[in-house]
Amino acid sequence: MxxxxxxxxxxxxxxxxxxxxxxxxxxxxxxxxxxxxxxxxxxxxxxxxxxxxxxxxxxxxxxxxxxxxxxxxxxxxxxxxxxxxxxxxxxxxxxxxxxxxxxxxxxxxGGETALALEELDEVIGDSQTPETEVLRRELTQALNRFLAALPKQERYIFVRRYWYLDSIRTLSEQTGFSESKTASMLYRLRKNLKKMLTEEELL
Structure with a gap:
C-alpha cells in the first residue's frame, strides 16, 4: 500500500x-x-x-x-x-x-448511525479492557484480511457502512441496489466475518 x-x-x-x-x-x-x-x-x-x-x-x-x-x-x-x-x-x-x-x-x-455501530458490535464487541485492546489489534489485522478478499463492490459497501457509517438508503442510492438487497448483503458480510473470526479463535 x-x-x-x-x-x-x-x-x-x-x-x-x-x-x-x-x-x-x-x-x-x-x-x-x-x-x-x-x-x-x-x-x-x-x-x-x-x-x-x-x-x-x-x-x-x-x-x-x-x-x-x-x-x-x-x-x-x-x-x-x-x-x-x-x-x-x-x-x-x-x-x-x-x-x-x-x-x-x-x-x-441514536437512529441510523447507532444502528450501524450496534450491527458491527454484534460481531466484534465493544469492551475496553487492556486485554481486549490487544485482541482488537488482532481483530483489526483480521478485518483487513477479510476486506482484502472481498470483491470491490462488497468491500466498498462494507467500508462505507461501518467506517463512514452511511445509511442503508444512501448506500442503495450510491450502488443502485435496492435497500433490501443492500441490507441483505451487509448481513451476509457480517455473518461471513463472524465465521472467519470464530475459525481464527478471535471470538
Missing amino acids: SCCTVKGFSSKRIGDDCTKDQEILELYRARSEAAISETEDRYGRYCRRIAVNILGNREDAQECVNDTFLTAWNSIPPQNPAVLATFLGKITRNAAIDRLRSRSREKRG
Missing part, C-alpha cells in the same frame, strides 16, 4: 500528494502552528464529512474536527503516521462515535 492510499478507495480521492503530507508532518515535528492550518486546508472537509455522517449535526461535527487537530498536534511527534488521511480519519471517527454514544445513552437511541 502506498503512502497515499486509503484502503478500499481510490488514492486520487484523498491524500494524492505524498509530498504535501510529508511537508505537513514536518510542520508538526517542528512544532509550527502552521501545521494546524495546513491540516485544516487539506483535510478539514474530509474530517467534517466523517463527523457529520456520524453525528448528523454540523456544530458537533466541527467540534470533533477541532478535537482531531488538537489530538494530531499532541500526537505528532512521537507518532509518525504512514497515511495522514487515515490517521486523521480514525481520530475523527473515534471522537464522533464517543460523542454519539454519550448522546445516545442520554436519549436512549
Whole structure:
C-alpha cells in the first residue's frame, strides 16, 4: 500500500500528494502552528464529512474536527503516521462515535448511525479492557484480511457502512441496489466475518 492510499478507495480521492503530507508532518515535528492550518486546508472537509455522517449535526461535527487537530498536534511527534488521511480519519471517527454514544445513552437511541455501530458490535464487541485492546489489534489485522478478499463492490459497501457509517438508503442510492438487497448483503458480510473470526479463535 502506498503512502497515499486509503484502503478500499481510490488514492486520487484523498491524500494524492505524498509530498504535501510529508511537508505537513514536518510542520508538526517542528512544532509550527502552521501545521494546524495546513491540516485544516487539506483535510478539514474530509474530517467534517466523517463527523457529520456520524453525528448528523454540523456544530458537533466541527467540534470533533477541532478535537482531531488538537489530538494530531499532541500526537505528532512521537507518532509518525504512514497515511495522514487515515490517521486523521480514525481520530475523527473515534471522537464522533464517543460523542454519539454519550448522546445516545442520554436519549436512549441514536437512529441510523447507532444502528450501524450496534450491527458491527454484534460481531466484534465493544469492551475496553487492556486485554481486549490487544485482541482488537488482532481483530483489526483480521478485518483487513477479510476486506482484502472481498470483491470491490462488497468491500466498498462494507467500508462505507461501518467506517463512514452511511445509511442503508444512501448506500442503495450510491450502488443502485435496492435497500433490501443492500441490507441483505451487509448481513451476509457480517455473518461471513463472524465465521472467519470464530475459525481464527478471535471470538
